[in-house]
Amino acid sequence: MNRIPLTIVASEAPEGRxxxxxxxxxxxxxxxxxxHQVGRAIADFGMIEEGDKVMVCLSGGKDSYTLLDVLLQLQKKAPVSFSITAVNLDQKQPDFPEHVLPEYLASIGVDFHIIEQDTYSVVSRVIPEGKTMCSLCSRLRRGALYTYAEENGFTKIALGHHRDDLVNTFFLNLFFHAKLSGMPPKLLSDDGKHVVIRPLAYVREDDIEQYAEIKDFPIIPCNLCGSQENLQRAQVKKMLQQWEKDTPGRVETMARALGDIRPSQLSDPKLFDFLSLGQRGDGALPDAHAWLSGSETGPRQTGDNG
Known part of the structure; x- marks a missing residue:
């Protein structure tokens, strides 16, 4: 039998340790x-308060796993008392590993619930083959989660969107929808019934990827609906990744800019009173119709011919 020299073992063991x-x-x-970043986001935007019943939406991806893990850590030392329930929507996609999330959640002892709703069949029937499913799928998923939250008295709905998602959404709206808007860290649903929070708003995606690898979360693949590489969001993400590669730190700079808005330096008269800025009199200014039609706004000045 070959034996490893003790001198080698002695030299390698300390190095390994x-x-x-x-x-x-x-x-x-x-x-x-x-x-620290999640705690700061919660404090900056008032995401969680005393007695909150927080529903953490868990998809099986790295982001939502990290969100749940960090919130559970913060819950132990938080200055306020709040409950956490992990909720997953099983949309009945083909080959979805139904056992993964229940087994993991049971193993960490967190309260959880699996909603079963076959939205996949609905989307597959309505959306033509080859077209993007994401928009309708997202609306159906949101509806199912909002309904469950209302029926069970949850006061906050926590989603796993991170810093890079917020920047990505801003450019998506800028390039494809001609508006300066994004994905806020905290919002009220359109019907006014739900407060949605994004505690990972300050967290880099790279850090989440590393954390998920360290924690060895049982990641469920996100390609169940087929390849979506040509989506507009994917295009923007690729652009941002290239920018970050060319100029490290650029995405962080843009993320900070989302929290430093200067309405007077933009062009939206609904957000800043450009009309009264520098106005020299009290009279009403002519409207756009007058300017575009060339109509007179006052008596024409003529010379005195005697």
């Missing part, structure tokens, strides 16, 4: 950074 210790320190630093 040192690497393991270094990896643990980095993992601890990452976890602390995520807790």
């Amino acid at each position: 040192a690497k393991a210790a270094s990896a643990k320190r980095e993992a601890d630093k990452l976890a602390k950074r995520l807790r």
Whole structure:
């Protein structure tokens, strides 16, 4: 039998222990950074208050797993008392691994519920083959989650969108919908019944990917509906990734800009009173129709011919 020389074992063992210790320190630093960023977002936007019943929407992707994990950590030392329930919508997509989420959630001892609703068949029937399913699928999913939240008295609905998602949505709306709007960290649903929060609003996607790998979350693939590489959102994401590669830190700069809006430096008269800015009199200004039609706004001045 071949034996490993004791001198080699003695020299390699400390090195292995040192690497393991270094990896643990980095993992601890990452976890602390995520807790800090999520805690800061919660405080900055007033996301969670005393007695809140928080529904964490869990898809099985890295983002929602990280959201749930960090919120559970913060819950233990939070300055307010709140409950957490993880909720997943099983949309009955083909080959969806139904056992993964229940087994994981049961293993960590968190309260959870699986909603079963066959939205996939509806989308497949309504959307022509080859067309993007995401818009209708998203509306049906949102409707199912909102209904469950209302029926069960949840006061906050937590989603796993991160910093990069917020920047991506801003450029998506800018390039394809001609408007300056994005994905706010906190919003009230259109019907006024639900407060939606995004506690990962300050968290980088790269950090989430690393954290998910360290924690070994049982990730469920997001390609169940087929390839979606040509989506507008995918195009914007690719652009942002290239920008970040060319100029590291650019996405963070843009993310900060979303929180530093200067209405007077833009062009929306609904947000800033351009009409009265620098006005030299009290009289009403002529409207657009007068300017475009060339109609007179006052007596014409003529010369005195005697």
